[in-house]
Amino acid sequence: MVDERPSMPTKGRGAVRNESGRFERYGRIAIDDGWQRAAEEEFPDENRPATIVGLDTSRTIISHNNSPDISFDRSINPYKGCEHGCIYCYARPTHAYLGLSPGLDFETRLFAKPDAAMLLEKEFRHRKYKPAVIALGANTDPYQPIERQRRITRSILEVMDRFNHPFGIVTKSALVTRDIDILARLAERRLVSVFLSITTLDRDLARTMEPRASTPPRRLEAVKLLAQAGIPVGVMAAPMIPALNDHELESILEAATEAGALSASYVLLRLPLEIKDLFADWLNAHRPDRAKHVLSLVRDTRGGALYQSEFGKRMRGDGPYAQLLEQRYRAAVRRYGLNRHRWNLDLTQFRVPPASGDQLTLL
Structure with a gap:
């Protein structure tokens, strides 16, 4: 008889399993065969899954969408997969399109886009291109750890700067402060805004739920540094998870306001496709005492299911619990004076600079 107890967590990683993606012909499922296993601390670091970075050779860099419940219709993601390892990440299922697992593969098998800046400049120079605000990091974080060496996001910012193109950034990494020199210039021209995603102020919870993201104090410090540099910065309290971190909503917004945030938003936990099982596994491994309660409350906000994909409901949920969260x-x-002023990014400044070797005009 097979004992289907939760798999053992891996230090520094979010997912506790690595099942095959939904498009694979054969499934790969981790189970406990009953043999006693040693604690993770007894294994040397080299036996833990390493981060492997491949190259993405896409021919375009701007992705488009027509979703009515988000504020942008185009985005740029410098990386596929995300080393932050956030267990709740709604982007995890996209790894199935690569023949990889939305579990550990998503946070250990990454793909970088080294030609991103070149591709972006090419799209900006196309005679039919019409500027609109671009979301940088709408799927995976543009400032995940490998950005320190790869610097792909910074190269994209340099293109935005030269073309006077407006964009917004969403990240949960303090690494964004590295690029304050460029961001401050862009902010002076009303061409950028930055949102820091802060899920919890509890360092222990953050360590297991989003293991390789910046700690909550470092994210708040990033908010402060960006604000001091004159860069409009907001906070995303996302995701709010019933009976796990939702009680922190007001505390997160208060701390962010004190750090200098001008705006705020929140998103209710989303569990599409493979994330439902990944999140349940994580709960059983890290919060077994409240796993059933958390999932029960999630169902209360999703019409009895663990997820609703309908536009308008997927971000906020439905029912009394979800309504109370929105009221709070x-x-x-x-109370904290957030969202009083809308920071409208300026589309009128977009200009195509002369390319190298172009003949200068006399007019």
């Missing part, structure tokens, strides 16, 4: 959010926003 609105009250906190009023």
